[in-house]
Amino acid sequence: MNDSLDLAGIGIGPFNLSLAALLSKVQHFRARFFERRGGFNWHPGMMLPGTQMQTSYLKDLVTPVDPCNPYSFLSYLVDKGRFYRFVNADYPRVRRVEFADYLRWVAEQLPSLQFSSGVDEVAFVDGGFRLNGEGLRDVRARHLVVATGMRPHIPAWVERYFGDHCLHSHGYVGSDFSVTGKRVAIVGGGQSGAEIFLDLMAGNRGKADEIIWVSRRPNLDPLDETSFINEYFTPDYVRHFHALPEQRKPPIVASHKLTGDGVSPATLQVLSQYLYDTDFLNRDITPYTIMPYRDVHLMGRDKVGFHLHMRNGFNNADETISVDRIVLATGYRYQLPACLAPLIERLDLDQDGFPRLTADYQVPWDGPDGHRIYMQNAGRNSHGVADAQLSLAAWRAAVIINSLLEEAVYDVDPFPSPVRWAGGRTETADKAVKAMEAAKIYRVG
Ligand SMILES: Cc1cc2nc3c(=O)[nH]c(=O)nc-3n(C[C@H](O)[C@H](O)[C@H](O)COP(=O)(O)OP(=O)(O)OC[C@H]3O[C@@H](n4cnc5c(N)ncnc54)[C@H](O)[C@@H]3O)c2cc1C
Structure with a gap:
């Protein structure tokens, strides 16, 4: 063609x-x-x-x-x-x-x-x-x-074991991943990790012998979606960010990790209540362990199963867990x-x-x-x-x-952020005053 x-x-x-x-x-x-x-x-x-x-x-x-x-x-x-x-x-x-x-x-x-x-x-x-x-x-x-x-991120330590018993979250629904009678590890403490933990705990893939949730983060850290954090997701902020020198950008991006990568507060509440019910009100309990601050750095396999070797950042101890199935909720690159x-x-x-x-x-x-x-x-x-x-x-x-x-088909210049990200105050204030005048809005009093 x-x-x-x-x-x-x-x-x-x-x-x-x-x-x-x-x-x-x-x-x-x-x-x-x-x-x-x-x-x-x-x-x-x-x-x-x-x-x-x-x-x-x-x-x-x-x-x-x-x-x-x-x-x-x-x-x-x-x-x-x-x-x-x-x-x-x-x-x-x-x-x-x-x-x-x-x-x-x-x-x-x-x-x-x-x-x-x-x-x-x-x-x-x-x-x-x-x-x-x-x-x-x-x-x-x-x-x-x-x-x-x-692309789904497959950490180097798991590459050679990746397969039917060790899959990435992006292929979770639709796979015939069964955990009945198995010890399962979920690796990754973001939203996908939380959703898969809840799904496995609910028995949607069969009844596991044990579910272990491992995360490198110090805790089950929440997604920050409060008002001023959401200013990072506005045209005004993005334009200011783009104008920064290249070397200033990586540390700022790193500091914004939880604005897009944490677990949503709603999911954390569901999780907390689910664990309360599991621990105190249910009879048919699947044993679980939540292990934050653990950085997996090595993996092995023998007839007992997969072995995940990790460093606990909380007390700097080396720890190992052994499981039969692994779900990687390790994000995308x-x-x-x-x-x-x-x-x-x-x-x-x-x-x-x-x-x-x-x-x-x-x-x-x-x-x-x-x-x-x-x-x-x-x-x-x-x-x-x-x-x-x-x-x-x-x-x-x-x-x-x-x-x-090469023409303004769409207006891409909405009202600026209330926060002044860079420069003096005059430009924003001027723009706001001009916009108010154009819209015939006048200060009260
Ligand atoms: C589970 C999940 C939930 C998310 N939820 C949210 C959310 O609630 N809010 C939010 O803001 N963001 C969310 N995101 C992040 C983001 O919005 C999505 O990842 C979004 O899908 C990114 O869109 P995209 O168009 O860049 O890529 P994709 O959705 O990945 O689409 C890319 C497409 O390109 C195709 N493709 C690749 N290579 C080729 C090729 N060579 N030729 C032809 N086609 C090709 C692929 O098949 C694919 O269909 C979520 C991400 C995930 C993984």
Whole structure:
């Protein structure tokens, strides 16, 4: 198939889906998005019953920049006839399974999406990008937007044992992982670890002999989602962060770990109450041990089972546990997709392999100016912790669209944060006063 596009998108997760939804109302711009899977499916391996979104449904694919867009979560509720029931049910957070269904509902309506089309190679030839892969041959495009997501993180100590009895959380639902009569370890103390601990304790994979939950963190640390922490997930903060010198960024990103990576307070409460019931009110107890502050550094295997050797950071003791099954809830890592290998020498990457993204999410490269490469979910080092989250997906997609079309299709300049992140106070105050004047709001008194 020969094709000539203005934009080729690689990967259809929520981030390129947001871009496709917001581009759907832009005329005379030929965009097509390619996805390896046969249909839209958001993290199917972690669609556990009852799990909730960590972001407000108002931060859907379009609403933050285009509330009248037909692909909003509220449009989905109305289309499904659920609006009043949803409001009356008064969920503090949308169920993950419902948000995934909303994403699928959007994907099914957008003609610019092409599934069963994995991109294996992107080259720059004859003044344009050329994409090849499964289900597509010599697709040509002027610009690229890459949003291929993160890779499950498999720590080095477990690599050789990874398999049927030792799996990563991303493949948990849908696997035939049974724990009946087995000792099980969950490694990783974030949200996925908590959800899998609860699922195993509930006996959904059979009745285990023992469940051990190991975490490197000093405790079951909560996700901080209080108001001023949430300012990190705003356009104003991201712009200030992006403007910082490169060497200032890693320590700030590290200090923000629990803003996106902790266990949600709601899950911690469920867990605490579950353990109370288990310890005092239930008869059919599965023995469990929660072991925080343990850093697993070595793994072995013999006929007794897997042995995990770890250092306890609380008292600096060395400890070992022996189990039959392991679930790794060890998170995800960024990796440049293999299909970009022919271009890799031409991209501006930092020491961690992350692209040095410009403010409008372009990867600087040595190709002609008229051909740009944008990347989503690749900007932890350049744009901060918000980059991997849904909070700013619509805003970032709008920034990319404005950049691609070289015009302000969307307003990407909302009211600034109440916190002054850098510089003197005048600029923010001026902007606020100007905005108030424009909106004809006057100070009281
Ligand atoms: C279980 C879970 C729950 C989460 N919940 C939240 C939440 O509540 N709130 C929040 O803000 N964030 C949440 N996140 C984080 C984040 O929102 C998601 O990880 C999100 O899916 C990232 O979107 P993405 O588009 O970058 O990548 P992905 O969703 O990973 O999609 C990337 C897609 O690209 C495809 N692909 C990869 N390579 C190719 C190729 N070469 N050719 C074609 N296709 C390719 C993949 O098949 C995949 O479908 C969650 C993450 C997880 C794991």
